[in-house]
Amino acid sequence: MAVVDPGSGNLASVLRALERASALADAPVEAEVTRDPAVVALASRIVLPGQGAFSACMRGLFALPGMVETLEDAVRGRGVPLLGICVGMQILAERGLEHGETPGLGWIKGEIAPMAPGAGAGGLPxxxxxxxxxxxxxxxxxxxxxxxxxxxxxxxxxFVHSYALRGASAEEVVATTDYGGPVVAVVASGNVAGTQFHVEKSAEVGLRILRNFLRWDP
Structure with a gap:
């Protein structure tokens, strides 16, 4: 399994969580952090973590020669299961609006836009x-x-984020959360899935989702 390093992401924590999830799933999996498209091309599953800004994460991917093309071939062409985490989920969308407009991978409908939460219990935003x-x-x-x-x-x-998926297809929204209004939390389309939250920091719930991803047969 390949954990793609686009230059941002909590990679050590992701690896540790995958190791624990592998034991829970009773399905031994060797996970490798990589910036090499050749490793990704051979992977049976792909994890795409991300932190920071949408635009920076996309630049990081394009800075790896052949990586975006390899992901397209593996995920869209051959159906290899992929899980995006946090900004790794966001770049699955059609575009991001953080620091200007940046095209995403376009595997999930919608755009990543600034959040505008409503009032909380005290009446303040x-x-x-x-x-x-x-x-x-x-x-x-x-x-x-x-x-x-x-x-x-x-x-x-x-969760740790100020931008969220807007204009999503209802068929691709798996779970939401509420933060002054509904926020998309999990998406899936075919063999592509993503979590807005950090599964690697989400204790037993995160491990359960990673375990399910390791056993997922879309």
Whole structure:
């Protein structure tokens, strides 16, 4: 399994979480952090972490010669399962509006736009970034998506972001959270999925989702 390093991302924590999830899944998986398209081309699963700005993450990918083309071939061409994490999820969208307009990979409908949360309990707008634990609400059809198997109502995940997916296709939204209004938390389309929150920092819920990703057969 390849963990792509676009120059931003909590890579050591992601690797540790994948190792723990692999043991939970009873499916030994060797995960390797890489900036080499040749390694990605041979991977049976791909994880795309990201932190910071949308534009910086896309620049990081394009700075790796052949990486975007290899991802297109593996994910879109051959159906290799991919999980984007935080900004790694955001760049799956059609474009981002952080520091100007930047085209994304276009594998998920919608754009990444500034959040504008409504008022909190005290009547004041909620602060940005959204930082900390928040509740997930499944948005998929009855039975839920395979990535959320075992993730019960009221489960919490760890978020850190000021931008979020806007204009998403309802069919691609797997889960939402509420932060002064609904916020897309998990997306999936075919063999492509992403979490706005940090699965590697989301304790048992994050490990469960990673375990499900390791066993996912889209």
């Amino acid at each position: 909620l602060p940005l970034p959204q930082m900390g634990w928040n509740t997930l609400a499944a948005a998929a059809a009855p039975g839920g998506h395979a990535l959320l198997e075992g993730v019960g109502p009221g489960s919490h995940a760890y």
